[in-house]
Amino acid sequence: MTTGRTRQRERRAGWALAAPATAAMLVVTAFPMLQALWLSLFSYRLTNASAREFVGLRNYAVVLADPLWWQDVRTTVLVTIVTVSVELVAGLALALAMHRIAFGRRVVRTAILVPYGIVSVVSAFGWRFAFSSETGFVNGWLGLGDFAWFGHRWSALAVLCASEIWKTTPFVSLLLLAGLAQVPEELWEAARMDGATAWQRLWRVTLPAMRPAIAVAVLFRTLDAYRVFDGVFVMTAGAQRTESVSFLAYRQVIVRTALGLGSAVSVLLFLSVLLIAVAIVKGARVDLAGVRGAR
């Protein structure tokens, strides 16, 4: 009887304490998202607000029929695949090295936290100025003369990817290092006893044991990379066919104030992020209990 009452009180206290944060999260995301869904059904520009008109799904038809949308999707997917795969390999190498060396580990960890801590716009400017033929040293060093890195799609995307990789590989390597620390030492010893080479131990022992950490790193980084915006804004502003989906949404909504069409792009972006998240969670069987810190 008493325990029942205590439990009920605990339950009520739990909800009372968790409610403000939960409500705040939903108010600042779910509510505007529903609003975006609603706006996307109108032909509506802020500059001509009186002409607002319900058009149903026509905005979606317009976006999906536009080659620009598909080009931006291709660019975003390309950037995502390149950056995430390079970051995984480099991050793993870095994590393995940090795991092995006792001396120097602190120095390395301290140094790689610098790219992580730097403001992303600052990093983007740094890379832009370094490669620009006007202010940069890269052309001077490589003897490229006046080569305009940001004047061509491929070279601009290469610099964009390099800057993203530089900035986020540290985060990946720290996640993987934490995963590596969970691999039981005995597993390694046993494999060594059985005569496995270092390469075999990596593929057969270390990587399978690190699967949860790798899956979490892939999930976070993929979703993050797919939203790429700051670098595109600073380096090319979407010129030379380097526009990302996020930048397209920004350009429609804020620059053109085409709230109807822009909202359709926003909703499509949201749906694609959702799709990627579900695919990775299901595909890699990510342990979300682990992600949430449930021990």
Added chain:
Amino acid sequence: MTRRAARLGWTAATLLVVAYALAPVAWIVSLSLKRGDDVHARRFLPSDWTLENYRAVFRTPLFTAALRNSIGISLMSTGVSVVLAALAAYAIARLEFPGRRWVLGTALAVAMFPVISIVGPLFELWRTVGLYDTWPGLAIPYLSFTLPLSIWVLTAHFRQLPWELEEAAIMDGATRWQAFREVMVPLAAPGVATAAILTFLFAWNDFVFGISLTSTDRARTVPAALAFFTGASQFQHPAASIAAAAVVVTVPVVALVLVFQRRIVSGLTSGAVKG
């Protein structure tokens, strides 16, 4: 390979990684010290260094206003997030109630949310209710990424706390409130500090909301101001001024990260990997 050669190899690798991490930062610093046409010299280092760019940016109202806005807005959203998240995390870590997994699941889903998707509706709504180009107009949307982060870090931390100590203090005659305040709050403080630092960093880094929901000095943050910066004076190339401004906003956060590196690393990875 002898042991000495191996050690040499590792040292070289360490130096390489350190150079990789620091080179772009060194470049921005170097650029910020260049004088006049030296910016166009296509060299990494300045031939003659000057602090003029720093003096100039601090004389630019666009930049000083943005610095004030960035600090104020980041502190505002950090304060609100950490308080709300601490309450929620305490409930999740300490109390039995149905739906606590649901709360954590919501935090996780919200953390993956593409913020650019809600910029449009907020842009329209803020204009109607008068929050456009104001501090709260940015601090509120920041909650969409600062709250999940704080909840996540704090829950992981609170779960590791020895809550038995609280019971023990009550057994020894302390009231529930005394036990909580005297025993548990000091133990929880480092976790709260970690959450606050990480949250502040994320808020400080925001660019999407900063450029979309502001239009003047009133609320424009530093990352947004940098994008609109055209040079502190007509005699200087904007690159050098932007670099100086960039260094000014980078130094404090990098210092913060380095001083609290242990906590930040554990805060970032705790819970991310199953223990």
